[in-house]
Amino acid sequence: MKLIARLHANHKLIASGMVTVGALVLAAKVIGAAKEVAVAWRYGVSGVVDAYLLALAITTWLPVILSSVSLVVFVPRLAGLEGQEREKYISQLNGLYLALAVFSTILTYFAGPPIAGWIAGGLDAKTIALARSAVMWLSPTAGFIMVTGYLALRLQSRRKFAYTFFEATPSALILLFVLLLASTAAIEPLLWGTVAGFGLQMLILMSLTQKADKSLAGITLPDFRSPAWQAAGAALGVMLINQLLSGLSTPIDRFSAASMGDNVISTLGYADRIIALATSLGATVVARATLPVFSIGVINKKYEDIARQARIWSFIMFLLGIFASLIIWNASNIIVKLLFERGAFHAQDTDRVSSVLRVACLYLPFYFSSIVLVQWFSARRRLKNVLLMTSVGILAKIGTIIILYDIGIYAIAASSVSYYAFSFLIGGFLAFRRSPNVKAMVSGQ
Incomplete structure (x- = not known):
């Protein structure tokens, strides 16, 4: 003692x-x-799971990288801000991450299918086609993850950890869809559960953030003139490079695995x-x-x-x-x-x-x-x-x-x-x- x-x-x-x-x-x-x-x-070790995991890796790659960068760069800065200075900074962050969410969704929808086809080149033709289609279905999750990651860093800066439990929301929805649609071995229950789960998680974190910060704050474009932005500038560049490198780990694994067969x-x-x-x-x-x-x-x-x-x-x-x-x-x-x-x-x-x-x-x-x-x-x-x-x-x-x-x-x-x-x-x-x-x-x- x-x-x-x-x-x-x-x-x-x-x-x-x-x-x-x-x-x-x-x-x-x-x-x-x-x-x-x-x-x-439901699926075992199969082409459906191959296609789903490949599509999920492609869909989540960019938003997960950007969310990881955000966590390291902005939590230390938000932890030291209060009052009007914090509110102004957050409103600009809101604008930035809304734009990033829209951009990542559109990019995933159009660029994801050809990337999936390239990575899955060594797999069965049916699996390749399934992976390409799955990326398009999952593209909204890219935007949901982008917003969710941003809301999580705001909650973490306040040492509000309840959001951690709601990271299970996508899993819960996937579980629900797989069980309810157990009569089919098709990929749709996985896709529907994933999109619905990440969307619901985003809405829950919006509610938690509203309570933790008293407000979600407004939405304005960043002016990059405040000291907090200036301090974050150099860090953003270094951490973006770092996360791009770190984020290569999963694609390297998936690409290597695809080259080794079904x-x-x-x-x-x-x-x-x-x-x-x-x-x-x-x-x-x-x-x-x-x-x-x-x-x-x-x-x-x-x-x-x-x-x-x-x-x-x-x-x-x-x-x-x-x-x-x-x-x-x-x-x-x-x-x-x-x-x-x-x-x-x-x-x-x-x-x-x-x-x-x-x-x-x-x-x-x-x-x-x-x-x-x-x-x-x-x-x-x-x-x-x-x-x-x-x-x-x-x-x-x-x-x-x-x-x-x-x-x-x-x-x-x-x-x-x-x-x-x-x-x-x-x-x-x-x-x-x-x-x-x-x-x-x-x-x-």
Whole structure:
């Protein structure tokens, strides 16, 4: 108890945020897991799932990148704004993100189908046609995700984490449509559930933001003259490059999987979904709990204190990642069997997915720890460090796939391990080269 009492207040703030976000993420992921069970039961490892996952990756690529950039760039700035200055800044952000939402929807509708046809070139002709059509159906989700990501960063800047639970809304709607239309093996239930789910999530977050900020504020075009815009200018450029590089990870995986033959995309997708349960419970929790705290500490010029706390939490998350990897490695077959093995998903599918899962889970310690380092670098506006981490990671990923291509799908899983391991090594070197003494690290003082 004395040790807890001696902890820095920011450690307690981060821990309480992690508990809150963790509970919400866990609840959301339970719904997500139920959706995955239903999809596996209905579709198994098939061309329909290949087409859907490919179309979803293309549709979400741009808005997810822009949302990630927004989170890192604007949360630290919104955390320090109040009153009329905040309201004016938000009204300009409203105009900017409304324009981005419209642009991303139109771009996805027209450019998505040919991109899907190109990436899926090695698949069955029916799967290629299905993927092209699915991108057009899913194009509204690009705009919904763009707006939802923006509303989420506004809520996070206020340390309002309830929106985390509603990330399960798309999964809930997909689950509902798949169950209600269980008599068909067509792709439509997946598409309808996805569009309806992301649309409903956007409306819910609009309501939450209205309450958190007392107003959604007006809509004006950015003038880029306020100090907050000027401070964000350089950061936007660096982080946009960073997220474009980082965002290449999923297309690289999908393109590589498509070149390896039918059903590789869906096999990889099932393994990725299980890993996503762990990454969301770890990375999402710690990122959303730490970034506002680190940002406020930087605003108050508590640089050394926050740096020390970032190192401590990075070490803690590395240990938690090792623990999560050990559990998944040893229980992979059981996990996959419990979640997916029913209906169209057979025992041989379980064996293949679980073997891929064992390789993929090895990146968790590096991933969890790197997330803390990225939040610290973002709060300090040392975004070139983040860009360096990503650049080295993506090069390691591509190199791993090229070197190990002959082992098939396992090369893709191993490439994710390389990506996060090399990113962690670079980030750790930059963050730990001035290590505090052990006593200070324990007490957080």
